[in-house]
Amino acid sequence: MDGADGSGTGSDAGSSVPAGGFVGVRGASEHNLRSVDVDVPRDRLVVFTGVSGSGKSSLAFGTIFAEAQRRYLESVAPYARRLIDQVGAPKVGEITGLPPAVALQQRRGAGTVRSSVGTVTTISNALRMLYSRAGRYPPGTVERLDSDAFSANTPAGACPNCHGVGRVHEVSERSLVPDPSLSIRDKAIAAWPGAWLGKNYRDILAELGYDVDRPWAELDQADRDWILFTDEQPVVTVHPIRTADRIQRDYQGTYASAKRYVLHTYATTQSAPLRRRVARFLEISPCPVCRGARLRPESLAVTVAGYSITELAALPLTELAAVLQPLGSIENAPAAPRDPLSGEDSEAGVLLARQVRSRIGPLVELGLGYLSCDRSTPTLSAGELQRLRLATQLRSGLFGVLYVLDEPSAGLHPADADSLRATLNRLLEAGNSLFVIEHNLDLIRHADWLVELGPGAGEHGGEILYSGPVAGLAAVPGSVTAPYLFTPRPSDRTPRRPSDWLTLGRVTRHNLRDVSVSVPLGLLTAVTGVSGSGKSTLISQVLVEVVADRLGRASVSGSEVEEEFTDSADGSGETGLVDDAVVSVDDVTVSGVERVQRLVRVDQKPIGRTPRSNLATYTGMFDAVRAVFADTELARERGYRVGRFSFNVPGGRCETCQGEGFVTVELLFLPGTYGPCPTCRGARYNAETLEVRYRGRSIADVLAMTVEQAAEFLADVPSAARSLRTLLNVGLGYLRLGQPATELSGGEAQRIKLASELQRARRGKVLYVLDEPTTGLHPADVEVLMTQLHALVDAGSTVVLVEHDLAVIAQADWVIDLGPGGGDAGGRIVATGTPAELAASDTPTGRHLAAAPTGPLAAFAAPILK
Incomplete structure (x- = not known):
């Protein structure tokens, strides 16, 4: 193949031909690929790039990885293949030189809150063994606990009161009856839906002799308690009051208290809207037995280095490694502990502590040291989850393997890019090949080989525009990537002036501690900072919830693909969502929210969970x-x-x-x-x-x-x-x-949601909140997206982005930078101002913005070429 026109490997590529040879693809026609022929070197870092929808994933994952998996599964017993999630045989004529492959794709945090960083990385397994075999047991303990006793996901370890959840769901008279001046007929018991269910219960209570027309506050306390909390379920024959215009027949009804209705519905319903509705009447508090620790008391009594396993799992990974360092450094550890029930200095304790620290090392190198073992996977970004899985591959010791990665830089601050490249280099040095789908220009510049697909998307793509060393792309006239890769593109946008300010104070959540922040209205604001600095917590959680709460709507839940806070059709206002893990925002002070009339959150979660949604x-x-x-x-x-x-x-x-x-x-x-x-x-x-x-x-x-x-x-x-x-x-x-x-990809889903909002008639001052909207987007697609976002601001709206892309940050009107580090080292506002003012500040974001070819100071910086 010619490196310039995409027909061969390139005359200038001869010196770059790897000793491992090439993976040769012939006649690839998966999805929009147009009978593609391409040769890609093994034992090299190869980047596949192109605009969104150009065919990158179809080639890298749908063809190359799919064929590698198919060949491997040919050696597996047919019955066992049924248990393996297969991607299907690709539409390709022939692939030669293909080694065994491992795919690390972008996937949003999946599973339940019981799935965590510790379980994904298997650190939790090692910690449980450490506590079981080498923990310090309290005096009087007869025998050691099994490792299952240190897992909240097993009957042996889960707290019997909360079943390992760590919190309990209860109801109170205040939560069920928010307005005691109303009567039962006037819907004092708000937990009952206003349709037939509430009316039936009301009529049943009337038949049982309760006064349903008397104000709730005037009923006897004993009656109120029975109505709300009884476990009895009496069956009565109801004689509804007949009216001239409506015939109502007698019926038998079974009474269920408001408590029973709410708890049973929350636990059993398959309807997400109904579950969210009843969640509004629940009071969630830490379990009184385990105090939120999720484990049995006897398991929590065992310590290592003075910490219970719950306390140790809550530490950032960097601190966890530091706590265990003295244990793993003990020399000449005895084969058996001196105290049979205190084995921290035993051989098993030393080996297990070293094992935990060895698993933490690659995670810290990948910029994930701010995470804790107990962090649930649904709260992780797709980039964080992929890097967790990448770290496990570093420990596997495999060689001769083809790793196919999907945007490993997603969600990664430029300050952490060096550690990612170091990790990828370690995989290469171990004798592996790396095929990476990537839009990050810095990572592209450091690739050994570049494959660009295009020229457009969908039916306009699916062709190989170039395959060869990175420098050769500059000579390809049809390349969409080359102008962004080799030509400085300084931002010449003059920042707008704010129309007003929206200010939050006393924000405390996760690593945010008593933070105050002012968000300018009528501008496009970028919220920046290293991974784990608190950006998403401050903006996608607290800002969204506070504004929604002050607008008189329910708080937003992270489980919904998009939430627009407008009145529901029946005027109930029940369009918002409540997540039972959301912390109250009542203590947060806010000013300026009256200047916001509507809030729209646009994220990258799927627009549907089944193929019927399109x-x-x-x-x-x-x-x-x-x-x-x-x-x-x-x-x-x-x-x-x-x-x-x-x-x-x-x-x-x-x-x-x-x-x-x-x-x-x-x-x-x-x-x-x-x-x-x-x-x-x-x-x-x-x-x-x-x-x-x-x-x-x-x-x-x-x-x-x-x-x-x-x-x-x-x-x-x-x-x-x-x-x-x-x-x-x-x-x-x-x-x-x-x-x-x-x-659809996450980036496509987010743009579909944005388009759905843009097609609506403009109604007042709108606050748009987007979390990393450029993830999965080619720089050309980013320009299209930014044009639309700036149009929203020009129309009088406010746009707030959580973002790492330096080109986007340079185009913002205002920047709020958090840090200086991640986890406990972050959670503070370290700089605010225009992009030029941020570039002059001594923060990780400021330093990289000043040096970026797309930044506000680009005139003083040359493009970073390999």
Whole structure:
């Protein structure tokens, strides 16, 4: 292949040919790849880059890794293959020179709060063994506890009162009856829903002889306690009051107290909205038995270096290593401890302490020393989770392996980039190959080999623009990456002036301690700082919750993909969410919030959890599309209504696949696979529905269109056209309308949410909060995104970004920098001001901003070339 035109390995690449040879790919056609041929060197750091949707993941993961996994699984017993999560055989003609591969993909924190940093890295296992075999037991202990006794996830270790959760959920009269001046008929018991359930309970109480029209505060305390807290469930025959305009028949009803209803619903319901609703009436407090430690008292009584295992797991990893250093440094440890129930100086204690510290070392090198073992994985960013998994690979000692990584720099401050490169170099020096999907220009500059795909996204991409040493990309005229990689692009934007300020005071959460911060209104503000400095806690949690609370709405939950705080349709205001782990914001002082009329949080969480959710349904444009088809002449003749054109309900959908377009194919002794539905062939609709045409196209044809194609086809459908225009404006023209939500990246999901907001009519002063919006975006896509965000500010809104990208920071009007370090070393405001003022400050962010080719002082800095 020619390094300049993408047809060969390049004449200038001869000196760079590795001793390990090349991985040769021929005829790769996965997703949008156009029968790609490319040779990529082994034993080198190879970066795959290109605009979002250009085909990078399809080549690196969908083709190269998928084929490596397929070949490995050929050696595994067929029955065992069913237990392995497989990515499927790729569409490729041939791949040669392919070593065994390990994939480290971007995945948002998954699992439950019981999954933690310690469990992902296996440090928790070593700690439990350390306490079991070498802990100091209290006097009078007869025998050592098994390692399971130090895990809150096992019956042997979990606190019996809270079952290892660490907190208890209770209700009180105050939480169930917020306004005691109301009567039961007037909905004094707010925990009861206002529909049939509350009315039935009210009528049952009336039959039992309780006065449902008397103010709650005037009822006897004994009656109030029975109504709210009784475990009895009496069954009575109810005789509702009949009115002239409504006939109500007698019925038998079973009474359940408000406490029983709330706790039972919270624990058993499968409806997320219902669970969030009843959570509002719960009071959450630390377990009185374990005091939040989650373990049995006898397990908590065992110590190492004076700490219980819960206390040790709560320390930042750097401190944990320091605490265990004296134990692991003991020389000539006796084979058996001098005190059989105090083995810190035993051989087992020394070895286990060293083992824990050896597992912590790579995590600290990757800039994760601020994390603690008990940090739950759902609270981690995708970048943090991937680096945790990368650290475990450093300890594996494998060589001759191909590691395929998905943006390892995601969520990483530039100050931590050196440690990431050092980690990648260690994997290379161990005899491995690294294929990395990456947009970070600094990491690209340090690559040994660069593969750029493009030139565009979706059907406009899927071609190899260049494959060769990094310097050769400068000679490729069609490269989208080269201008950003080699040409200084200083920010010439003049910062705006704030219209007012939103100030928070006395903020205390996680590593934030009594922090005060002022956020300018009417500007684009970047919140910066090293990983773990407290950015997301301050902005995505506290700021969002405080503003939502002061606006009279419920606090936001981290479990929702997007939360817009507007009045619900019934005026109840029950559009917000409550997470049972959220700390109260009542103590935070705030001023200036009255100048914010609406709050919109846009994150990178999925827009849907099943393939039934897609771009068209999420943005709402599909309603307009279905209405257009229902209004056609044939649809009116047949009596087809709008619902006929939904693939989620019976009627118009294909019943063989129930509107999914594919069916599961079960294979004996092999993993099940998916295939197109044999009836509708993937169209999702039955034949009669597909006969209805709008401008010669069926509704299945419309779902198969890209945004770009649909914008032209549906130009005369105003509501759909508006949605499509905003999607084009945020650079998503390559996505298909019916593309399942499960196939979208985090960056794509975030831009879809932003587009959904942009298509709405502007209503007052809006505060937009985005957490690392550039993750997964090529610098060209970042420019498109920033254009839209600046347009929001020009329209009178306020945008606050948590961000590491120096190019974005340089374009901000105002910067709030936290630090100076991560974890306990952070949590403070270390600098505020314009980008130029921050670049002049002596903080990690300021120093890197001053030296960046895209920063406000770029005129004094040359691009950093290899």
